[in-house]
Amino acid sequence: MASPPEQPTTIQNLPGELLSEIMIRVPAKPLARMRSVSKSWNHLLSQPSFIKSHLHRSLHNNNDEILLVLADRGFDDPFADRGFHDTFSVTAHFSGSPHLELTDFVKPPVVMSRFESETFEFLGSVNGLICFCYRLDYVYSAFHLESYNGLVIQIWNPSLSTILALPPCQLPYPNVNFTYACFRFGYDPKTDDYKLFKLMRGVKESLHVEVYSLRKDSWGLITQRFSWHVTQFSNEDKVCVDGCDGCLHWLGYIGEGSMLQTIVAFDLGMETFSEISLPKFERFWHNLGVIAGKLCLLSRTKNLECEVWVMNEYGVAKSWVKRNVISELRGVFYPYGFTPSNKFLFATLDDSFGLYDPISANTKIMASIKRSIKVVRYVESLVWMAPVRI
């Protein structure tokens, strides 16, 4: 119904542009509810273009960055409560000044029952989605979830409180044929798809790769033979920087027992491997990260200097530049990486982790690390996933 021009503006005759500008500022959970307001709202809020705009705004609103600290639970974890539901922990920290711990900001999904869960591991996080897995009790799985071969993988959207269980993969793990598995979770902007990458080492040192696509909701085997001379992967990724330029990155060792390293990249869109040369730096303790959207290498030298090498032009080995981003930070620490708002995350020698803001030169010690952790950014995401019912 068209309103006469004299009438005050209502949302019905507001241009779609204004409506979108307002709605991309509403958090994910109220938006889920507002799908019921009317059919046209439901239509708008379900549009992939709207979901992307909403995500884009959440990602680039750096004023109030909230970090989630995800702590795994291991089989022999002394901190794990053997009771129900307290199977892993998520704490939210406001990274701005003053530093705040936000209690009950995110509630971990209830995924466990008394029959389940011996180990629990966070596999990765990108754009507000968090991927994790847990191993079922063997007796239970034999009766109920045989096809999973013990390992249940789920994608969790904490801003919508929804969880998606992944379908069974083609090469199940754990399995006698494979000695090792490494997972990465990333986003490919070209296909607007979220993917879980799984690499396994076979008994004869052969490497097998399988990729899950959220868009297709299925797994596919990757047949490309890759990185022929890379024998070992370093799977340290404490800040979940996957998806830089639509690619996943690892440090790989060349040759058995060698210290020679290279960067192995996997293009999530093309599903192909490539290799990127490292800069010449003093090797002691280092890992990969992302700073301001660029791939970087964080290195701790023997005389306790911390170097940050930035790859200015993606994939171009000549473009590595050493930058003095954290030269002001004193003391002994291990570099973890940078948060999306370029704050530097590190672990101290006494097993705490801290955050350093290169702009204000402020340092905060945030919490002690009791278990294996990943630090990820909380991002409002509208990637709809049906809630799991248990």
Place this chain on the structure above:
Amino acid sequence: MSKKTLTLMSKDKQLFNIEEHLAVQSVTIRNMVKEDGASSVIPLPRVDSETLALVIEYLNRQQAPEEDEDYVKKFVDERGEIPTLLELAQAALDLDIKKLMDAACMKVADLIKDFTLEEVREALRIENDRTPEEEKAIRDEFQWAF
């Protein structure tokens, strides 16, 4: 830069004067001035006089850059009525005044996020075009959100 004055005309034909160097914070006005010098009156046929007065008040602010963010928030907070905010947001969008648009939209979003569905419909005057059955289906799907 000389302190040249521009005249803006609202939808209801009221005239407002504003110094050009302040008016060109609006990208739309800046482009109009660039194109034809805008010697005469600039008509703004979609902005009513009440809203235009607010926009002019905002453009006339004399704020240090570091205080500006706080000022914009406060400016919008003090006009917390949704119909006013919608008019202001629309005007800021049309006139391409980014900070004002951002703050006004953010305020509306903040207000409606805790509203019940009925309150959202009432505040924004939306007709519920769903049958009770359809509404129930959505409610069941997103039970956790209600």
